[in-house]
Amino acid sequence: MGVEGIGARVARKEDKRFITGRGRYVDDVKIVGLTHAHFIRSPHAHAKVKGIDASAAKDMPGVVDVLTAQQLVDDKIGNLICGWAVSSKDGTPMKMGAWPAMAPDTVRFVGQAVAVVIAETKNQAKDAAEAVVVTYEELPAVSSMTAALASGAPQLHPEAPGNVVYDWAIGDEKLTNDAFSKAANVVSLDLTNNRLVPNAMEPRAAVAEYDDAEEHFTLHTTSQNPHVARLVLSAFYNIAQEHKLRVIAPDVGGGFGSKIFIYPEEMVALWASKKVRRPVKWTGDRTEAFLTDAHGRDHISHAEMAFDANNRILGLRVKTHANFGAYMSLFSSSVPTYLYATLLSGQYNIPTIYAEVMGVYTNTTPVDAYRGAGRPEASYLVERLMETSARQLKVDPAELRRINFVTQFPHQTPVIMAYDIGDFGASLDAALKAIDYAGFPARKAKAKAAGKLRGLGFSCYIEACGIAPSKAVGSLGAGVGLWESAEVRVNPVGTIEVLTGSHSHGQGHETTFAQLVADRLGISVDQVQIVHGDTDKVQFGMGTYGSRSAAVGMSAIFKAMEKVEAKAKKIAAHLLEASEGDIVIENGEFKVAGTDKAIALPMVALAAYTAHNLPDGMEPGLKEGAFYDPTNFTFPAGAYICEVEIDPGTGKTDIVDFVAVDDFGRLINPMIVEGQVHGGLAQGIGQAMLESAIYDDNGQPVTASFMDYAMPRADDVPSFRVSHTTTLCPGNPLGVKGCGEAGAIGSSPAVINAITDALGHNKIEMPATPGRVWEALQLQQAAE
Amino acid sequence: MYETTYHRPASIDEAAALFAKHPEAKYLAGGHTLIPVMKQRLAAPSDIIDLAKIKDLIGIEATSDALIIKAATTYYDITQSPAAKKAIPAIVHLTSVLGDPAVRYRGTIGGSIANNDPAADYPAAVLALNATIKTNKREIKGDDFFQGLFSTALEEDEIITSVSFPIPAKAGYAKMRHPASRFALTAVFVAQTRSGEVRVAATGASQSGVMRVPAIEAALKANWSVGALDSVKISADGLMGDIHGSAEYRANLIKVMAQRAVEAAG
Numbered sequence A: 001m002g003v004e005g006i007g008a009r010v011a012r013k014e015d016k017r018f019i020t021g022r023g024r025y026v027d028d029v030k031i032v033g034l035t036h037a038h039f040i041r042s043p044h045a046h047a048k049v050k051g052i053d054a055s056a057a058k059d060m061p062g063v064v065d066v067l068t069a070q071q072l073v074d075d076k077i078g079n080l081i082c083g084w085a086v087s088s089k090d091g092t093p094m095k096m097g098a099w100p101a102m103a104p105d106t107v108r109f110v111g112q113a114v115a116v117v118i119a120e121t122k123n124q125a126k127d128a129a130e131a132v133v134v135t136y137e138e139l140p141a142v143s144s145m146t147a148a149l150a151s152g153a154p155q156l157h158p159e160a161p162g163n164v165v166y167d168w169a170i171g172d173e174k175l176t177n178d179a180f181s182k183a184a185n186v187v188s189l190d191l192t193n194n195r196l197v198p199n200a201m202e203p204r205a206a207v208a209e210y211d212d213a214e215e216h217f218t219l220h221t222t223s224q225n226p227h228v229a230r231l232v233l234s235a236f237y238n239i240a241q242e243h244k245l246r247v248i249a250p251d252v253g254g255g256f257g258s259k260i261f262i263y264p265e266e267m268v269a270l271w272a273s274k275k276v277r278r279p280v281k282w283t284g285d286r287t288e289a290f291l292t293d294a295h296g297r298d299h300i301s302h303a304e305m306a307f308d309a310n311n312r313i314l315g316l317r318v319k320t321h322a323n324f325g326a327y328m329s330l331f332s333s334s335v336p337t338y339l340y341a342t343l344l345s346g347q348y349n350i351p352t353i354y355a356e357v358m359g360v361y362t363n364t365t366p367v368d369a370y371r372g373a374g375r376p377e378a379s380y381l382v383e384r385l386m387e388t389s390a391r392q393l394k395v396d397p398a399e400l401r402r403i404n405f406v407t408q409f410p411h412q413t414p415v416i417m418a419y420d421i422g423d424f425g426a427s428l429d430a431a432l433k434a435i436d437y438a439g440f441p442a443r444k445a446k447a448k449a450a451g452k453l454r455g456l457g458f459s460c461y462i463e464a465c466g467i468a469p470s471k472a473v474g475s476l477g478a479g480v481g482l483w484e485s486a487e488v489r490v491n492p493v494g495t496i497e498v499l500t501g502s503h504s505h506g507q508g509h510e511t512t513f514a515q516l517v518a519d520r521l522g523i524s525v526d527q528v529q530i531v532h533g534d535t536d537k538v539q540f541g542m543g544t545y546g547s548r549s550a551a552v553g554m555s556a557i558f559k560a561m562e563k564v565e566a567k568a569k570k571i572a573a574h575l576l577e578a579s580e581g582d583i584v585i586e587n588g589e590f591k592v593a594g595t596d597k598a599i600a601l602p603m604v605a606l607a608a609y610t611a612h613n614l615p616d617g618m619e620p621g622l623k624e625g626a627f628y629d630p631t632n633f634t635f636p637a638g639a640y641i642c643e644v645e646i647d648p649g650t651g652k653t654d655i656v657d658f659v660a661v662d663d664f665g666r667l668i669n670p671m672i673v674e675g676q677v678h679g680g681l682a683q684g685i686g687q688a689m690l691e692s693a694i695y696d697d698n699g700q701p702v703t704a705s706f707m708d709y710a711m712p713r714a715d716d717v718p719s720f721r722v723s724h725t726t727t728l729c730p731g732n733p734l735g736v737k738g739c740g741e742a743g744a745i746g747s748s749p750a751v752i753n754a755i756t757d758a759l760g761h762n763k764i765e766m767p768a769t770p771g772r773v774w775e776a777l778q779l780q781q782a783a784e
Numbered sequence B: 001m002y003e004t005t006y007h008r009p010a011s012i013d014e015a016a017a018l019f020a021k022h023p024e025a026k027y028l029a030g031g032h033t034l035i036p037v038m039k040q041r042l043a044a045p046s047d048i049i050d051l052a053k054i055k056d057l058i059g060i061e062a063t064s065d066a067l068i069i070k071a072a073t074t075y076y077d078i079t080q081s082p083a084a085k086k087a088i089p090a091i092v093h094l095t096s097v098l099g100d101p102a103v104r105y106r107g108t109i110g111g112s113i114a115n116n117d118p119a120a121d122y123p124a125a126v127l128a129l130n131a132t133i134k135t136n137k138r139e140i141k142g143d144d145f146f147q148g149l150f151s152t153a154l155e156e157d158e159i160i161t162s163v164s165f166p167i168p169a170k171a172g173y174a175k176m177r178h179p180a181s182r183f184a185l186t187a188v189f190v191a192q193t194r195s196g197e198v199r200v201a202a203t204g205a206s207q208s209g210v211m212r213v214p215a216i217e218a219a220l221k222a223n224w225s226v227g228a229l230d231s232v233k234i235s236a237d238g239l240m241g242d243i244h245g246s247a248e249y250r251a252n253l254i255k256v257m258a259q260r261a262v263e264a265a266g
């Protein structure tokens, strides 16, 4: 309804302040008496901390204090938690070593903090840090899963023998083995899903302030979920009680999952602010981001797919090793299990699946959810396998997919998920048409004549968003419920504030959430203010990740709006002397249907607050809240087709065309959706062709700066062609599915499938850099 | 960054005099190498002597046989110079694929050459054309200037004032960009001098910095054509191998980039 309602391409309200440099980020917080923290970090991947001598540093100019890990222990500050309990297939709970916010006796990855200097300026803190003498006794380190699992490998945690956190499985092993024994064809594939560094534009930061008269803390932090941060900080870390801690996540410059977690630096800043009785600021630099932001992905998998003689899938068998780094981060345990293996059915009818996942400790930065979190790993596996199968079975890759698509909904997969709706064939058809699939052979021939190798690759991904029904995730081991809350406040003059537990760090909620309200009331988005990111303002919330803000966060707003509208209609009916059932809302007015009798929203609101003339027994005011707990995951899905051209001289791959057809259900703001897809595609292409976090054998990071870690730049990605097909999600009132991660989930297999098509063989891993592509071409030449 | 004292001299002599007074000083030009290194606390000059605003260090001039670029001229100004475009288009092309716009607006030819990064672009042109590097003390031939990774014939206090490139009969530059840094993963500058000499320099490839490539020079001397290089084999010995490319890959790139540079040179 209206030009600013659902479906309208409303320009982002928040962009005025972002584009003009008026955003207010954590580092912009200035408080009288502010001190600055600088962490002293381990240069070793694995070492015993033998001693810390801070005596000289404490006398340096501007130094307020130097606090060490031991003091943290003495103050009984809790260890970092992992909030999702996953058990091994034999029923034993996962085996976790302790993760203290600063390491008192053993460091297990390069960059782990052992002490912190608090000084009047950041530079003084850095100067003093150089004068702190930390004595280490180096221990042998394991930087790869292969090294960690070797017999006699150095052990990270006594609690986890063999460096194994868990050995988990899903699905029916016997049924799956039976399916394989009946198979006409079996296709197998070994895959590496490369480790990525999130690299949000804004590094993490924290400003902590302690008010000793009130015994109250305020923490400004770069968080995607300030309420969860408060909950964890108060319930587990013994730093502050929940009602004595206000957490504010103001403008946050990108998260991609890495800002879900509550990190040691925030804990230490809070604790230190009380210790030194001064506010403490810590702003990470890019090096600290590379070393300490939770990394993503890092799987090694072996996958096999069984087919019958008609190319129907009979079963899927997967064995995955997942690298967790040195410690179990907040949601790490769920990522390669419930967020990964539950999506292994892809868009296909697969009668039986058996997947085993072994979680492994290594002396590297902890790994956790990163844009897509488990689903990119699943779609990469399934879609590489489908393409490989098509080539081996000599079936057209589109056809093989079509033969096996799920077409009846709801569809129960063998791995927990129950797909509610979709039309996978429609997306594939649209993508084939957009790319001009029939014209590909001619394009390939033309490229060949020009000395180039062309290839085309598919990816028909499905993912799960809107995490999630609280009861369901609770039964799977989650420590929290994953609903969302909202409060709609209609002010006495009729403007509206919406308080939401979702958190916007680039998603555009201030616009899309306002569009929902504008749509329902027929008013302008300028009449609506979205309030988020402050535990003092919003009562509670679970935050933004897993593309959940539209499906869950907006559904809560929807519910609150229904309550507000119901009450407003009662007031309007009373004032118009009409029956409540006859009141309709149009263009900001409450009208008696079929008459010209109407009263504008501001008048209704004013009546609610003056309370001079309300229906008998009605409470004054116009403000309602709602909690929304989803009934199911949502299942965005789509078809991506990537066309590449390789320069055999250099191995450089150009993406000459990229078509993305997504089904996100209802689109609230197509422009913002396209932006989300573009960003996701760039990240998926980054994973496929450029990005890789690499450690040497001693656990030293080789790619800890942008000089070595290749982020995608504008000229690395093509001009995307993005479109949509639509099946409305039946599980939530808006019919939305979520669009934040799909691009990153669906694109990397499409790119690699295109590259392997051009190469003519499968021997290449992500990232397919020019150097690797060239080596792969030499392999082929040697073979010929 | 450690504390440092910033100076902005008005002349070359004043800059040199300041350096004499502060032996722990560093000259600053575009700052695109020096400032990041200082921010990481890997360099701690007591004083910074800014050359970027010295008028005598800025400007481009072409004579009938040389293109002379003063040391503090920015890359951007080089890419915009009609004189440079006319005299040696390959230099303008090289500059246009160096870094990104932010780097090109500030970075200078003098800073690039003084720094001698093993993957920098300009050293390839200086060596292939055997340019003359003029300093406030002397003239140094391109052949004698580069002395391995990040090291040059310059003395600590010496200021590059200009670089004089002899105008070649033909020249071309082709660069394979490093995926992360966008420096040269390997790039090659080919030149045929007016007297018929062929000189070819590769950057980004060798473990010891910019280098001549005799095998390619010989083949092109015999026959200046792309096809002349088809059968040339470049050894991977002494070449860099890292996560972005093996030594064999870089050896291949030397040849392929040389071919593309010849094609560009015409």
Ligand SMILES: Cc1cc2nc3c(=O)[nH]c(=O)nc-3n(C[C@H](O)[C@H](O)[C@H](O)COP(=O)(O)OP(=O)(O)OC[C@H]3O[C@@H](n4cnc5c(N)ncnc54)[C@H](O)[C@@H]3O)c2cc1C
Pocket (backbone or CB within 6 Å): B026, B027, B028, B029, B030, B031, B032, B033, B034, B035, B051, B071, B072, B097, B098, B099, B100, B103, B106, B107, B108, B109, B110, B111, B112, B114, B115, B117, B119, B120, B121, B122, B154, B158, B159, B160, B161, B181, B182, B183, B184
């Ligand atoms: C993101 C990024 C990308 C880049 N990409 C590339 C690339 O693709 N190719 C490439 O070649 N380079 C690249 N560079 C490096 C860039 O070219 C630098 O600007 C250059 O290396 C140094 O030039 P400058 O003028 O910035 O020198 P500065 O950083 O100011 O100085 C560098 C050194 O040279 C000395 N120096 C400067 N001027 C003189 C002088 N006249 N006489 C004597 N000594 C002097 C200084 O004392 C210092 O030691 C990149 C840099 C960045 C930050």
